Amino acid sequence: MKHTISVLVENHAGVLARVAGLFARRGFNIDSLAVGVTDDEKVSRITIVADGSDYTLEQIEKQLNKLIDVIKVKTLSPDSMVPRELILIKINCTAKQRPEILSICELFHGKISDISANSVTIEMSDSVQNINNFEELLRPYGIKEIVRTGTIAIQKGEAAVTVKN
Amino acid sequence: MTVARAMTECLKAEGISVLFGYPGAAICPFYDELYKSDIKHILVRHEVNAGHAASGYARITGKPAVCVATSGPGALNLITAIATAYMDSVPMVIITGQVNSEQIGRDVFQEADITGSAEPFVKHSYLLKRPEDTAEVFKRAFYIAGTGRRGPVLIDVPFDVQQSEIDFEYPETVDIRSYRPSTKGNGFQIKRAINVLKESKRPLICAGGGLFTGNGAALMREFAKKADIPVVSTMMGLGAMPSDSGLYFGMMGMHGKKAANYAVNQCDALFLFGARVGDRAIAAMEQRKNFTVVHIDIDPAEIGKNIEANVPIVGDITLVLEQLTEQLDAVIAEQGAFSHADWLHTLDERRGELPTEPAEKGFVNPKSFICELDRQLPAHSVVVADVGQNQIWTAANISLKDGRFLTSGGMGTMGYSLPAAIGAKCADSEACVVAVCGDGSFQMQMNEIATAVQHGINVKIIVMRNRWLGMVREVQERAYGNRLIAVSLDGSPDFTKIAEAYGIESMLVDSEESAAEGIQKMLKSDKPFLLDVAVPEFEKTIL
Ligand SMILES: Cc1ncc(C[n+]2csc(CCOP(=O)(O)OP(=O)(O)O)c2C)c(N)n1
Numbered sequence: 171m172k173h174t175i176s177v178l179v180e181n182h183a184g185v186l187a188r189v190a191g192l193f194a195r196r197g198f199n200i201d202s203l204a205v206g207v208t209d210d211e212k213v214s215r216i217t218i219v220a221d222g223s224d225y226t227l228e229q230i231e232k233q234l235n236k237l238i239d240v241i242k243v244k245t246l247s248p249d250s251m252v253p254r255e256l257i258l259i260k261i262n263c264t265a266k267q268r269p270e271i272l273s274i275c276e277l278f279h280g281k282i283s284d285i286s287a288n289s290v291t292i293e294m295s296d297s298v299q300n301i302n303n304f305e306e307l308l309r310p311y312g313i314k315e316i317v318r319t320g321t322i323a324i325q326k327g328e329a330a331v332t333v334k335n
Numbered sequence: 336m337t338v339a340r341a342m343t344e345c346l347k348a349e350g351i352s353v354l355f356g357y358p359g360a361a362i363c364p365f366y367d368e369l370y371k372s373d374i375k376h377i378l379v380r381h382e383v384n385a386g387h388a389a390s391g392y393a394r395i396t397g398k399p400a401v402c403v404a405t406s407g408p409g410a411l412n413l414i415t416a417i418a419t420a421y422m423d424s425v426p427m428v429i430i431t432g433q434v435n436s437e438q439i440g441r442d443v444f445q446e447a448d449i450t451g452s453a454e455p456f457v458k459h460s461y462l463l464k465r466p467e468d469t470a471e472v473f474k475r476a477f478y479i480a481g482t483g484r485r486g487p488v489l490i491d492v493p494f495d496v497q498q499s500e501i502d503f504e505y506p507e508t509v510d511i512r513s514y515r516p517s518t519k520g521n522g523f524q525i526k527r528a529i530n531v532l533k534e535s536k537r538p539l540i541c542a543g544g545g546l547f548t549g550n551g552a553a554l555m556r557e558f559a560k561k562a563d564i565p566v567v568s569t570m571m572g573l574g575a576m577p578s579d580s581g582l583y584f585g586m587m588g589m590h591g592k593k594a595a596n597y598a599v600n601q602c603d604a605l606f607l608f609g610a611r612v613g614d615r616a617i618a619a620m621e622q623r624k625n626f627t628v629v630h631i632d633i634d635p636a637e638i639g640k641n642i643e644a645n646v647p648i649v650g651d652i653t654l655v656l657e658q659l660t661e662q663l664d665a666v667i668a669e670q671g672a673f674s675h676a677d678w679l680h681t682l683d684e685r686r687g688e689l690p691t692e693p694a695e696k697g698f699v700n701p702k703s704f705i706c707e708l709d710r711q712l713p714a715h716s717v718v719v720a721d722v723g724q725n726q727i728w729t730a731a732n733i734s735l736k737d738g739r740f741l742t743s744g745g746m747g748t749m750g751y752s753l754p755a756a757i758g759a760k761c762a763d764s765e766a767c768v769v770a771v772c773g774d775g776s777f778q779m780q781m782n783e784i785a786t787a788v789q790h791g792i793n794v795k796i797i798v799m800r801n802r803w804l805g806m807v808r809e810v811q812e813r814a815y816g817n818r819l820i821a822v823s824l825d826g827s828p829d830f831t832k833i834a835e836a837y838g839i840e841s842m843l844v845d846s847e848e849s850a851a852e853g854i855q856k857m858l859k860s861d862k863p864f865l866l867d868v869a870v871p872e873f874e875k876t877i878l
Pocket of ligand 1: 724747775
C-alpha cells in the first residue's frame with residue numbers, strides 16, 4: 171500500500187540525510203520524497219510517499235518521531251488530501267505536430283514552458299495518476315527528458331499539519 | 336574563554352568527574368583544558384574500550400557518562416562501542432575531535448565523517464560548527480542522552496572551533512520542541528492493564544533492562560508482590576527481581592530456564608516491563624496466541640515491534656508503575672488481596688535444574704564454577720559477562736541480590752566485559768566488580784589490564800578458557816555437521832603469564848577445589864586479579 175506522510179522537521183543541515191538514512195537502514199521503501207521550507211523558515215516539510223503494510227507504516231511513523239529534529243509526522247488519508255506532483259516533459263515536436271500536442275496539453279491543463287524548432291517542453295501539475303496518463307499520451311511523439319518532483323500533498327478542508335496543531 | 340575550556344566547564348556543570356578516552360592531535364586543545372581541570376581522565380588502550388568503560392559507568396550511575404577520542408581513526412574506533420550502547424539504551428555523551436572546519440570534506444589527514452558514520456547508532460549527534468553554540472549543544476546532548484529512551488549522543492568538535500573564544504554561560508534549562516519524551520502513562524490504558532490483571536488467572540511479569548535505565552526495579556518488585564504475580568526476566572533484566580524471591584523463575588528465552596519459558600508459554604496475561612523482547616528472548620513464544628500482552632515501554636517504537644501488544648503503555652517505567660500500583664491498591668482495598676497460588680504452584684513444580692556433572696580431571700565444570708563464584712561473591716557485586724558460552728553460563732547461574740549483571744545484550748559485542756567492568760568500578764568503588772569472559776573475547780580486550788593497573792582500578796577477571804570460540808563452535812557442531820572452521824584458539828598465550836607481565840596476580844583453576852580456593856584468593860585481594868579457568872573443551876550451552 172502507498173502512504174503519503176507529511177513530516178515537519180527543523181531546518182538544520184543534515185536532517186534530510188537522517189530521514190533518508192532511516193528509510194534505507196530500516197528497509198522502508200520510498201516512492202518519492204519532496205522537501206521545501208514552510209511559512210516558518212526554521213521549519214521544513216518533507217513529503218514522503220512510501221510503500222508498505224500497516225505494520226511498516228506504524229514503524230515508519232514511530233521511528234521518524236524518534237529523530238530529534240523531527241517535529242511532527244502525519245500520514246495523510248487518501249480520501250481527504252490533495253496530492254500534487256509537477257512534471258516537466260520535453261518531447262519531439264515538429265511545427266506540424268504542434269496543434270495536436272497543444273490540444274493534449276490543454277486537455278490536461280498543461281502549459282508550454284519552452285519551445286524550439288523540433289521540441290517542446292510542457293509543465294503540468296496534477297495527481298500522480300493523471301501525470302502518468304499525460305505522459306503516456308505524449309510518449310508516441312518521443313520523449314527526450316522527464317523531470318518529476320515527487321508528490322506533495324495537503325489536507326482537504328481546514329485541517330493543517332503545522333508545528334502548533 | 337576558549338571553546339575547549341567551555342567544554343570542560345559544561346562537563347563540570349553536568350557533574351562529570353571522570354571520563355574515558357584516548358587523545359590525538361585534533362582533540363588536543365580539549366585535553367589541554369582537562370590538564371587544568373579536576374576531571375579525571377582514564378586512559379584506555381583502545382578507543383572502543385573508552386566507549387565500553389563509559390557504558391559500564393553509565394549503567395551503574397544511571398546518568399550519561401562521557402568518552403573522548405580524536406578525529407579520524409580515533410573516532411572510528413569508537414563506533415562499535417557506540418552501537419553497543421545504543422542497542423542497550425545506555426546514556427552516553429561521546430566527544431570527538433574533528434579536523435579544522437574549513438577543511439571538512441576535503442579528505443585531509445585523519446578526517447572521518449563521524450557524525451555520518453555513527454548516525455545509525457546514535458540517538459542524536461552534533462557537529463559543533465558555531466563556537467557560540469557550545470553550551471547549548473552540550474546541554475542538549477546530556478538532556479537527550481539521559482532522558483526518554485536513553486542512548487548515546489555524539490558531539491564532534493573541529494580543531495579550530497575548540498580554539499575559538501566565546502562568552503560562556505551554561506543554560507539552566509533546556510527545551511527542544513521536537514523532543515518531548517513522554518512521562519506518565521495514558522490513564523485509560525493503565526485502567527485497562529489493571530482490568531487485564533483482574534481477569535487473569537495466570538499473569539506473568541517479564542522484567543526487562545528498562546527497569547534499570549528507568550530506575551523502576553524496586554517498584555516492580557513491590558507490584559509483583561502485591562499482585563502475587565510470578566516474574567521472569569530477559570537477559571537485560573537480570574537482577575531486577577532478586578533471585579531468591581519465591582516469585583522469581585529466572586531468565587526466559589533461547590538460553591533461559593525451563594520454568595521461565597514454561598511460564599511464558601502458559602500465562603494468559605503477560606506484562607512486559609521495559610523489555611523490548613528481542614528475538615533471542617522471544618524465541619520461546621513465537622507461536623503463542625490467546626494471551627493478553629500489556630507492554631510498557633518508554634519508546635513507542637518498541638511497542639508492537641517484536642510482539643503484538645493488546646494494551647500499549649508508553650511512559651517512564653517509574654511513573655507508570657506508580658500509576659499501576661495506585662490502581663492496584665484501590666482494587667485490593669475493594670476486593671481483597673490477589674492470590675495466584677495454583678499458578679505459582681504449577682510453576683514451582685517446574686523449577687528443578689539438571690544436575691551438573693563434575694568435569695574430568697584437570698578441568699572445572701563452568702556451571703559449578705559460576706555457582707561457586709555466586710556463593711562467595713559479596714551481595715553488593717557487579718558481574719559483567721562477555722559474549723559467548725561464558726555469557727550464557729554466567730547469566731544462567733549467577734544470582735543477584737543487591738547487585739547488577741551487565742552484558743552486551745543487544746549487540747553481543749565481544750570484548751565488552753573488562754572495559755565495562757573498569758567503568759563500573761569507577762562508578763561504584765564499593766562494589767566487587769567481576770568480568771567474566773571467554774579465551775576468545777579475553778584476547779580482544781586484555782590490553783585493558785594496563786588501564787586497570789595504571790589507574791589502580793580493582794577489577795577481577797575470570798577467563799573461561801576452553802581453547803575455542805565456544806559459542807560459534809557449538810553452532811558449527813549443531814548446524815554445520817561438526818565441520819569446525821576458524822574456531823580453534825590454538826596459539827593463545829598462557830594467561831597467567833599475561834597477568835604476570837602486566838604485574839597483576841593470577842591463579843590457574845583446574846578443579847572444583849582450586850575453583851573455591853581461587854575465587855577466595857581473588858576476592859580477598861584488593862588489586863586486579865585474573866583467574867584462568869580450565870573449562871572442558873566441548874562443554875555446551877544447549878543440551
Ligand atoms: C566482536 C565480535 N565478533 C564476533 C562475534 C561472534 N561470536 C559470538 S560468540 C563468539 C565466540 C566467543 O568465544 P570466547 O570468547 O572464547 O567465548 P566462549 O563462547 O568460548 O565462552 C563469537 C566469535 C561477536 N559476538 N562479537
